[in-house]
Amino acid sequence: xxxxLQNLENELKRLRxxxxxxxxxxxxxxxxxxxxxxxxxxxANGAGGRLxxxxxxxxxxxxxxxAVVAFSTVVITSRQSLRHDPVAPTTExxxxxxxxxxxxxxxxxxxxxxxxxxxxxxxxxxGATSVLYDFKEDSxxxxxxxxxxxxxxxxxxxxxxxxxxATNASLKWSLPRDEVRVIPASLH
Amino acid sequence: xxxxxKRPNDQGMEITHATAPWxxxxxxxxxxxxxxxxxxxxxxxxAEDVVQEAFVRYWRHQRDLPGDPQALLIxxxxxxxxxxxxxxxxxxxxxxFADGGLDEIVAVFAPLPGEGDERRQEIxxxxxxxxxxxxxxxxxxxWQELTFEKIGEVLAISPNTxxxxxxxxxxxxxxxxxxxxxx
Numbered sequence: 596x597x598x599x600l601q602n603l604e605n606e607l608k609r610l611r612x613x614x615x616x617x618x619x620x621x622x623x624x625x626x627x628x629x630x631x632x633x634x635x636x637x638x639a640n641g642a643g644g645r646l647x648x649x650x651x652x653x654x655x656x657x658x659x660x661x662a663v664v665a666f667s668t669v670v671i672t673s674r675q676s677l678r679h680d681p682v683a684p685t686t687e688x689x690x691x692x693x694x695x696x697x698x699x700x701x702x703x704x705x706x707x708x709x710x711x712x713x714x715x716x717x718x719x720x721x722g723a724t725s726v727l728y729d730f731k732e733d734s735x736x737x738x739x740x741x742x743x744x745x746x747x748x749x750x751x752x753x754x755x756x757x758x759x760x761a762t763n764a765s766l767k768w769s770l771p772r773d774e775v776r777v778i779p780a781s782l783h
Numbered sequence: 784x785x786x787x788x789k790r791p792n793d794q795g796m797e798i799t800h801a802t803a804p805w806x807x808x809x810x811x812x813x814x815x816x817x818x819x820x821x822x823x824x825x826x827x828x829x830a831e832d833v834v835q836e837a838f839v840r841y842w843r844h845q846r847d848l849p850g851d852p853q854a855l856l857i858x859x860x861x862x863x864x865x866x867x868x869x870x871x872x873x874x875x876x877x878x879x880f881a882d883g884g885l886d887e888i889v890a891v892f893a894p895l896p897g898e899g900d901e902r903r904q905e906i907x908x909x910x911x912x913x914x915x916x917x918x919x920x921x922x923x924x925x926w927q928e929l930t931f932e933k934i935g936e937v938l939a940i941s942p943n944t945x946x947x948x949x950x951x952x953x954x955x956x957x958x959x960x961x962x963x964x965x966x
Contacts, residue, residue, distance in 0.1 A: 606906075608925055610903060610906065612815055613814060613890055614813070624806075627839075627842070763840075
C-alpha cells in the first residue's frame, strides 16, 4: 500500500462513529428493565431460551393443545370459507352442511403444539395460511332431500407458523385437510 | 480485536464484557455497532432498531457462548438488517436491501472541531458513493478493526476478496477526496 493510501487510512481511523441516540438507550433500558425473570426461567428449564420437545409432556397437555389447534382450525376455516367461497357462481349459497374432516395430526406435532401453547410463551403465532390445492365432485348428485344436491371435496394444506422474537427461530406446522361440502345443485 | 478487550475500571479491577453492565459496554461499543448497522439499513431509525434487536439477543442469550463474540455480534446485526430489509420489501416491493445504503443524509461520524468537520463531511459524502460491498468491508476493517479473515467470515466471502475490496475502496476514496495538506 502506497503512502497516500496509508495517510488516507490513518485519516479515516481518526473519525469516531456517532453515538447512538438517547431514544435507543431508553429503549434498551426498558428492554433490560426486567430481564432476569425470563432469563432465569429459561435457565431453570435448561433450554437456554430454546424450545424443548421433551418427554415430560403428558397426554393431558397434548390433548389441551390439540383442542386449541382444532378450535383455531375451525375458526380459520370458517373465516376463509366466508371470504373465498369456491362454489361455482351458478349455484346458490351452500346449505349449512359443511363437514370438516381434518386429518388426524401426528403425535409429535401435537406435542410441539402443547409445548408452544402451554409452556413456552416465547414462541408467538405469527401466521396461518390455508392453501386450496384441489377440489372435485366427490359423488354424483344425491337426492337425499327434496332439494337436489352435490358433494364437493376441497383439499387444503393448512400451515401454522410460530416465531420466537428473541432468537428469530421459527416453527412451521403444515397439515392436510379435506373438507366436503354439500351444496344445492341447479339441474336443467 | 478491540471490541472485547479487558480494561481496568475505576477501582483498578479488570472487567470484561461478561461482567460489565450493559450500559457501560454499550457506551463503549454501541457507536461502532451502529456504524456497522448503517451500512446495511436505509435509515438511522432502521439501524437503531437492528442494533437493539441484535444487542438484546446477544446480551440475553449469546454472550456466554464460546467463540469470537465480536464476529457473532456483527453477524447478528447483519442478519437483523437482512430480516428488516425483507420485511420492508414485503411492504414496498421496490426497495432493495442495502441498495446504496446510507440513503438518509445523517452524519455517521461525530463532528470534528473547526475545519476538520468540513473534511469529515467530504469523507461521509465520498463513503456514500462507494459501492456497498466495498463500503462494508472498509467499515469493518477501519472502525471494527477486524482482520480480513474475520471480515470474510462475517460477509461470507474469502479473505482475499475482502482485501481486494478494501483496496478498491481506499483507491476510490482517494480519487474522490482532495489530499489533506499537513502543515
